Structure formats: C-alpha cells, structure tokens
Amino acid sequence: MGEQSAGSARPEGVESAVRAAVDAQFAATLDELQRLVRIPSVSWPDFDHAHLAASAQEIAELLRGTGIFDVVDIRRAPLDGQEHEAEPALGQPAVVARREARNGRPTVLLYAHHDVQPPGDEAAWETPPFEPSERDGRLYGRGAADDKAGVMAHIGAIRALAAAAAETGRELELGIALFIEGEEEWASQSFGNFLREQRELLAADAIIVADSSNWDETTPALTVALRGAVACNLRVETLDHASHSGMFGGAVPDAMLATVRLLDTLWDADGAVAVPGLASADLAVPEYDEARLRRETGLLDGVSPIGRGEILSRLWAQPAISITGIDAPSIAHASNTLIPSTRVRLSARIAPGQDPESAYAALRAHLEAHVPFGARLSFEDAGLGQAFLVETSGWAVAEVRGAMADAWGTDPVDIGVGGSIPFIAELVTEFPDAQILVTGVEDPDGRAHSPNESLHLASFKKSLLTEALFLARLDARTAD
Structure with a gap:
C-alpha cells in the first residue's frame, strides 16, 4: 500500500456532523458497552469459554449493524506451535471485519480485545463485577475499561463516521478492517497464526491498538513506549520428602528458606532490580511526583516507593521484577514440617530496546549463581514478550495527535507504559510498512485487572470522538 501524502484535507462539514453523531449516539453506545460487560468473557483456562x-x-452483530462492511466473521486459529498438528488446539474466537478502500484512500486496522481478566476476589468489589454500575461519572465492571470500551470506541467511531457521511451526502471511501481478539488476557496464544492466516483481510496502512491509557481524565495520550515481558515458574527443591521441623529444623534447609534467600537477591536495598544484564532505556519523561504515585496506586502511608531516578523512568524505562504467585502450603494447611519444594511465578518487565531472550538468560544466570545451600532449581513455562518503541515521524501519528487535540481541547502527551503488549512485535513483523498507533480509553484511576475496574465516561466520549475525527480525516486523504 502506498504511503499517503503529508497532510489531508479537513472535511469541516463532515467533522461537524461527526461531532453531532457522537453526541446523538453516545447513550446507545454506552448501553451496548454495558451489555458487553454483562458477558463474563474470561479467557483463562478454568472459566466457561461459552461466554467468549x-x-x-x-x-459481530453490532458490526453487521453498521452496514458498511464487506465481510464480518468470527474466526479462530491454531495455537502458536500447533499449526502443523493433525488436529491442532484452537485459540479463542476473534471477530474480524473489512471494507475495501475506494479511490486511493488508505486502510486502517482497528484492534481491541473482548476477553477480560478474571474478577478476582468478588468480595473486594463494591458492586458485582459483571453487573455494570454507573456512579460518579464512571462505569464500573470487569472489562468496562479493559478492553470492551476499546471495542465500543471503534464501533462508535465507525457509526459516527457513517452517519456523518450520510448526513453530508458523501460516499464513505476509507478502508477499514477490525480485529477484535478473544485471548489477549491469556497471552494471545494464537495471535501469530491468526495474523498469518488472515493477513489479506487485516492488511492496512495504519493500525490503531486501543488497549492503553490516557495521561489523566482531561489529557489524552499516545503511547510511544512499552516495556517487554519475561515470565517463568521457578521451582526450588531441597528435600525429597517433608521432614519434621522440630526434629531437623536448624540443620536442614527447607525449600522455603532457600526460596526466600534466593528471591531477595533480585533487588538491592532500594528495591531496584539487581540482576546484571537487565538494561534500562534512555527515555524523556514528563513530571510526575510521589503524591500522584500514591494517589493512583493506593500506596499506604509510611510505605516508601522503591527504585531510583525519576518515577516515570522507573515505570517506563527500567526493569522491574515481581513475584506474582507462590505454590506452597497455605496457612490453613500448614504443619510442622520442612517444606521439600516450592514454586514461584516470576514476572519481569524489561526496558524498551532489550531483547527478551537475553533478559531471560540474564535472569536465569543470576538465580543459578545465587542459589543458597546448593538447592536445586528448575525453570518452567517461560513466556517472552518484546518491548516496543513507536516511530513518531509518520503521517498517521500527526493525524491522531491532531484529532486528540481537537476532541479533548488540549494537546496530547506522549507516554510510556510499564505494562507490555507483546503482540505488537508480531504486527510489526507481519505488516512492516504499517504505522502503529497505541491509544486507549483508560485513565490512571481505572484499576484495570483489579477489583472495581471502571471507565471515566467523559474521557471515553472524548476518546471515541478522537477516533471518529481521525477516521474522517483519513477518509479525505488521498494517496501520493
């Protein structure tokens, strides 16, 4: 697909009609979002996948209802690594759609995901996780922000564009493709195969990945840096069977002692990562103080932040390591025994620019070099995800920044994100000439993945309008 010209005509009459359509349709869009939130579409293995x-x-029915697509379908692909099996296991259902561009207009691919995180501790929710509740200008519910609001931002923007074209007597000429994934929260395990199988259907000049956040409730943001991810299960063994802790404690190291001593070597006294070979990136960061960190994270009074350097540098450009799970006897089932083995889940975020394979090798080498008491280590279920840096010089970035400024009434901020979206690297591999824009509908108080996840409704409307204006400007854009 040819590169587009450096600017596009501003279809002023259409843009006024787009704004009017967003206003007129917003209540219906919000109702449809709530309907989606009521579907507990958790992609984790232990949940009922009929909801997906x-x-x-x-x-799919919402997309068919727009009346603009040549194709709307629900498709699945083999799990990555299973593509050559006689009966491969399949990934979760994804929704795809496409309309072809006319008269030299570009094509844009809109990505979001319809699966959600598990609800977690339902007792921690103020209202049930799958019963959407609106209060204080926010919509609460699992998936309300991450990422069913991203899905509805795409659908709402498309409908507003179609309505504006009809209102002004214009023929809609923009090419639009959609990929609404069904397993992003479970590591996008068929993503690579899906892209390869559906490449022709999804090919585009620009790609919007609507799965990130804005700077705050009144300021839009374009995500230009994402940390990569390295995760694995670490098993620590010291005994071939449990032994009486009174009889042998003090002479025999149990696995929990070895695990605690070993894990403590991953950080220095400031809580900064102390693993040689895990790099940092040189990123300029906006001002962000400790008071905001406390407000946005719920950091308790008296508990100090960890790490060194600017706070946003710690979050966007430096490595981080978390222990996200431990398999060991619970307190309810504790007995006076020395524990023979433990298993922990290590989750590391790596700086943009670092290769995840080298980071995983560095992490393993550090653990093997610091294992206490000769304990035995084994590593299982490694997962690696590439970091991402956006090329910001293209026409699509300029267009989306302009649309953000006009929709929000304030200039956007370029941000990094401490989280990871590893599949973006696969988008780059499959569509190397496409410009990738990472946007989102979330805000710092949205609590994605946590109890009481919510969506700020005024920000959601502005994000929807941003995308509608962006699409309208691409619809007026001609190829060189």
Whole structure:
C-alpha cells in the first residue's frame, strides 16, 4: 500500500456532523458497552469459554449493524506451535471485519480485545463485577475499561463516521478492517497464526491498538513506549520428602528458606532490580511526583516507593521484577514440617530496546549463581514478550495527535507504559510498512485487572470522538 501524502484535507462539514453523531449516539453506545460487560468473557483456562463465543457473536452483530462492511466473521486459529498438528488446539474466537478502500484512500486496522481478566476476589468489589454500575461519572465492571470500551470506541467511531457521511451526502471511501481478539488476557496464544492466516483481510496502512491509557481524565495520550515481558515458574527443591521441623529444623534447609534467600537477591536495598544484564532505556519523561504515585496506586502511608531516578523512568524505562504467585502450603494447611519444594511465578518487565531472550538468560544466570545451600532449581513455562518503541515521524501519528487535540481541547502527551503488549512485535513483523498507533480509553484511576475496574465516561466520549475525527480525516486523504 502506498504511503499517503503529508497532510489531508479537513472535511469541516463532515467533522461537524461527526461531532453531532457522537453526541446523538453516545447513550446507545454506552448501553451496548454495558451489555458487553454483562458477558463474563474470561479467557483463562478454568472459566466457561461459552461466554467468549457469546461476546464475539454480540460484537459481530453490532458490526453487521453498521452496514458498511464487506465481510464480518468470527474466526479462530491454531495455537502458536500447533499449526502443523493433525488436529491442532484452537485459540479463542476473534471477530474480524473489512471494507475495501475506494479511490486511493488508505486502510486502517482497528484492534481491541473482548476477553477480560478474571474478577478476582468478588468480595473486594463494591458492586458485582459483571453487573455494570454507573456512579460518579464512571462505569464500573470487569472489562468496562479493559478492553470492551476499546471495542465500543471503534464501533462508535465507525457509526459516527457513517452517519456523518450520510448526513453530508458523501460516499464513505476509507478502508477499514477490525480485529477484535478473544485471548489477549491469556497471552494471545494464537495471535501469530491468526495474523498469518488472515493477513489479506487485516492488511492496512495504519493500525490503531486501543488497549492503553490516557495521561489523566482531561489529557489524552499516545503511547510511544512499552516495556517487554519475561515470565517463568521457578521451582526450588531441597528435600525429597517433608521432614519434621522440630526434629531437623536448624540443620536442614527447607525449600522455603532457600526460596526466600534466593528471591531477595533480585533487588538491592532500594528495591531496584539487581540482576546484571537487565538494561534500562534512555527515555524523556514528563513530571510526575510521589503524591500522584500514591494517589493512583493506593500506596499506604509510611510505605516508601522503591527504585531510583525519576518515577516515570522507573515505570517506563527500567526493569522491574515481581513475584506474582507462590505454590506452597497455605496457612490453613500448614504443619510442622520442612517444606521439600516450592514454586514461584516470576514476572519481569524489561526496558524498551532489550531483547527478551537475553533478559531471560540474564535472569536465569543470576538465580543459578545465587542459589543458597546448593538447592536445586528448575525453570518452567517461560513466556517472552518484546518491548516496543513507536516511530513518531509518520503521517498517521500527526493525524491522531491532531484529532486528540481537537476532541479533548488540549494537546496530547506522549507516554510510556510499564505494562507490555507483546503482540505488537508480531504486527510489526507481519505488516512492516504499517504505522502503529497505541491509544486507549483508560485513565490512571481505572484499576484495570483489579477489583472495581471502571471507565471515566467523559474521557471515553472524548476518546471515541478522537477516533471518529481521525477516521474522517483519513477518509479525505488521498494517496501520493
């Protein structure tokens, strides 16, 4: 697909009609979002995946209802690594759609995901996680922000664009493709195969990945840096069977002692990562103080932040390591025994620019070099995800920044994100000439993945309008 010209005509009449359509349709869009939130579409293995099929079907019907697509379908692909099996295991259902561009207009691919995180401790929710509740200008519910609001931002923007074209007597000429994934929260395990199988359907000049955040409730943001991810299960063994802690404690190291001593070597006294070979990136960061960190994270009074350097540098450009799970006897089932083995889940975020394979090698080498008491280590279920840096010089970045400024009434901020979206690297591999824009509908108080996840409704409307204006400007854009 040819590169587009450096600017596009501003279709002023259409843009006024787009704004009017967003206003007129917003209540219906919000109702549809709430309908999606009521579907508990959790993609983790222990949940009922019939709900994923139901949410995919609901979204497909919404897309068919726009009346603008040549193709709307629900498709699955083999899990990555299973593509050559006689009966491969399949990934979760994804919704795809496409309309071809006319008269030299570009094509844009809109990505979001319809699966959600598990609800977690339902007792920690103020209202049930899958019963959307609106209060104080926010919509609460699992997936309300991450990422069913991203799905509805795409659908709402498309409908507003179509309505504006009809209102002004214009023929809609922009090419639009959609990929609404069904397993992003479970590591996008069929993503690579899906892209390869559906390459022709999804090919585009620009790609919007609507799965990030804005700077705050009144300021839009374009995500230009994402940390990569390295995760694995670490097993620590010191005994071939449990032994009486009174009889042998003090002479025999149990696995929990070895695990605690070993894990403590991963950080220095400031809580900064102390693993040689895990790099940092040189990123300029906006001002962000400790008071905001405390407000946005719920850091308790008296508990100090960890790490060194600017706070946003710690979050965007430096490595971080977390222990996200431990398999060991619970307190309820504790007995006076020396524990023979433990298993922990290590989750590391790595700086933009670092290769995840080298980071995983560095992490393993550090653990093997610091294992206490000769304990035995084994590593299982490694997962590696590439970091991402956006090329910001292209026409699509300029267009989306302009649309953000006009929709929000303030200039956007370029941000990094401490989290990871590893599949973006696969988008780059499959569509090397496409410009990738990472946007989002979330805000710092949205609590994605946590109890009481919520969406700030005024920000959501502005994000939807941003995308609608962006699409309208691409619809007026001609190829060189």
